[in-house]
Amino acid sequence: MSTMSNSLTETRAESLATAGLSQGDVSDFFALLKPRVMFLVVFTALVGMVVSHPTVHPILAFVSLLMIAVGGGASGCLNMWWDADIDAVMTRTRKRPIPAGKIQPGEALAFGVTLSVGSVIILGLASNWLAASLLAFTIFFYVVVYSMWLKRSTPQNIVIGGAAGALPPIVAQAAVTGHVSWDSIVLFAIIFMWTPPHFWALALVKSGDYERAGVPMMPNVAGPDSTRFQILAYTVLLAPLGLAPVALGFGGLAYAIVALVGGLGMLALAVQVYRLRQGEPAMRVAQQLFGFSILYLFLLFATLLAEHGFGLFRPVFG
Amino acid sequence: MTDRKAPQSLTPEEQKRRRKRSLALALTLGALVLIFYVVTIAKLGPGVLKRPM
CATH class of the missing domain: 1.10.357.140 (UbiA prenyltransferase)
Known part of the structure; x- marks a missing residue:
């Protein structure tokens, strides 16, 4: 019944489109x-x-x-x-x-x-x-x-x-x-390095979805274990990269603390994802990494915004 | 060419959606006019008022 109603809706939508009208x-x-x-x-x-x-x-x-x-x-x-x-x-x-x-x-x-x-x-x-x-x-x-x-x-x-x-x-x-300048290139690099652990954590949970759609996500092609290793590898690179704005001088004290704590949090979850490979706990920790990765990136950028947009910048060195 | 015929009339729901789309389009066009105006003024700067008589 619902299939029939869907197909009727589509026919209506198509005929409206033919008449130049949107549905x-x-x-x-x-x-x-x-x-x-x-x-x-x-x-x-x-x-x-x-x-x-x-x-x-x-x-x-x-x-x-x-x-x-x-x-x-x-x-x-x-x-x-x-x-x-x-x-x-x-x-x-x-x-x-x-x-x-x-x-x-x-x-x-x-x-x-x-x-x-x-x-x-x-x-x-x-x-x-x-x-x-x-x-x-x-x-x-x-x-x-x-x-x-x-x-x-x-x-x-x-x-x-x-x-x-x-x-x-x-x-x-x-x-x-x-x-x-280097400032925005470093921000680019942080988001670039953040993307694989973020999406692959989701792909571990939703691998059935991607499989059905024929999208070659890492867990479907290289397997979940290889994906877990690669998530860890990218996170090992991401955590110190998150501190690069401090080294370049545009990340202040608050940013340094957030990047350090957040980076360690990302690392801890990535290690958990790497270690837990079976059943519900493995899925749960991958879901947690996915959620935390969003919070991590948001906090990094929000802290920079607070430091530069609201005068809260306190230099780490000198 | 398609042999599908266009519907003769729109249902009340479709009319409502069309009205909302038209309104959104009008607001977008209005916003574009405003954007071009303020960008022009901002680019010209205060010097726009200081022209030789």
Whole structure:
């Protein structure tokens, strides 16, 4: 019965599309932008701006941030357009607007392309063309390199593709200063190194989902044990890298403490994930690492924001 | 070409969704106008008022 009703809905949606009318609600179009990912993009970009101590007009900085957010949302939308077939078979994603039949693929494509082009042009006009080019590259990398090429072809998909998610602080710094410095490159490196343990912890829990969709995530290709080792290896690199802003002088005392404690927390959980390999405890600890990794990254960036945006910076050395 | 016919009328729910989409589009266009205006003023800076008579 529900299958029949679904197919009737789809037929109706398709016939409306034929008439040039959308079936989607505003909230469906908003969902296409992956709001949670967009929040992360805005947040990390804002920190990239704040640590750069911009001298540009606040309105231009605000519009630049808005365009980086829209560009991030546009790449999420194009990703959903391309991945609608695999989203439909994964429990985590099957309620997204395209597989749910609320928005036609063509509508999502048009929406994503319009927002991509618009955000890049307005960012270029509001700030500079270096930032606009970097935003265009970010969208291209996420949609073409990650979604279209890597995601379905290699278990290193989220390692390389993670670069797209790590670029917003660099784009933001370029937007407000006109150049790229080590500060934003270090922020890029932290997000880049954080991505594998974060996603592979989720992939350990959801490996059945990815298997069904035919996405070659690390646990499905190299096996859960190899994935656990690689999670540990990346976390061993990530924990000291989290302290790099202190060495470069833009991470203060509060940041040093948060990065140290958070890094040790990440390491402790990664060791637990490596050791516990069977049954419910193994799944639980992987879930914990996934959750803690979000908190860890959030705290690192929130502390930098507090130190530079609210005058709480106290140098560690001297 | 497709032989599928477009629906003759929209259901009340579809009309409501269309109205919301139209409103969102209008707000987006308004926001774009505002963005171009404030970016222009911010880029020109205070010098915009100091032109030779």
